[in-house]
Amino acid sequence: MTRLSKTQYDQRVFAAMAVYVALVLLLLPQARHAETLLPRLTSSLLPTAPMLYVLWLLGKRIWQSDELEQRMHLIGLGAASAVVGVFSLIGGFLAVAKVVPHDAAATLLLWTFPILMFSYSIARTWAARHYGGGICEETDGIPMHRRFLVLTLMFVVIAAWAYFRSNDDVAVGVFCGFATGFALAALILALRRWRQSKHADR
Amino acid sequence: MNNKVRELRGEHGWSQGDLAEKLDVSRQTVNAIETGKYDPSLPLAFRIAKLFRLSIESIFQPGKD
Numbered sequence: 001m002t003r004l005s006k007t008q009y010d011q012r013v014f015a016a017m018a019v020y021v022a023l024v025l026l027l028l029p030q031a032r033h034a035e036t037l038l039p040r041l042t043s044s045l046l047p048t049a050p051m052l053y054v055l056w057l058l059g060k061r062i063w064q065s066d067e068l069e070q071r072m073h074l075i076g077l078g079a080a081s082a083v084v085g086v087f088s089l090i091g092g093f094l095a096v097a098k099v100v101p102h103d104a105a106a107t108l109l110l111w112t113f114p115i116l117m118f119s120y121s122i123a124r125t126w127a128a129r130h131y132g133g134g135i136c137e138e139t140d141g142i143p144m145h146r147r148f149l150v151l152t153l154m155f156v157v158i159a160a161w162a163y164f165r166s167n168d169d170v171a172v173g174v175f176c177g178f179a180t181g182f183a184l185a186a187l188i189l190a191l192r193r194w195r196q197s198k199h200a201d202r
Numbered sequence: 203m204n205n206k207v208r209e210l211r212g213e214h215g216w217s218q219g220d221l222a223e224k225l226d227v228s229r230q231t232v233n234a235i236e237t238g239k240y241d242p243s244l245p246l247a248f249r250i251a252k253l254f255r256l257s258i259e260s261i262f263q264p265g266k267d
Contacts, residue, residue: 068230068234069231132230133233133234
């Protein structure tokens, strides 16, 4: 099996994420209005295809990793499972107690996978730093500030879609908040990278 | 655990990337072993010893704890 380079992995993951966002925005709203079962199933389940592809890529990457990398993946996945478990438990209790409506609970479930991946990234980055690596010392793959920039663009698109299509102020606020947060992170990481390259030149 | 991997790599004039390629691991793993942040598994320790044509105990020594 050909070893997937970090750049190839990053590019494929971001392409899958873009497809996922597009499918969620374009197909998922149609699921409620479809009259027969087949189009309803298709439009509601099709967004899982890019996510399954990302999971397959992740599995391939872990399989091809060396022993230290596998340990870091394990730490990341363990921490992410714990976060998602707690998140789901809290969401479930709140839904049972009718603190949040059942419709909102279903929406919360849609966040399970993004939260899993986000917690995994944070925990894996922490583990990499623990073993002497760092988020700004990456020599391969897409630089971290560019990854955050792509996420910013994605959330800008989602926020614009929410503004023009659903007119849901809370959703627009949440998506704008995410976009701003990722933009700030991208800026900070880009500045750190620039400062490090400036010091390296001296 | 203490080790002489950095010293031995220097003697051979290899970069961390060169050693990583020879051992089929990542550069970060080589760096973590050299800095003592990660102790390699027995199979990897054997690969390192074989590469430098030395015994494992002459490269890796137990630390204080």
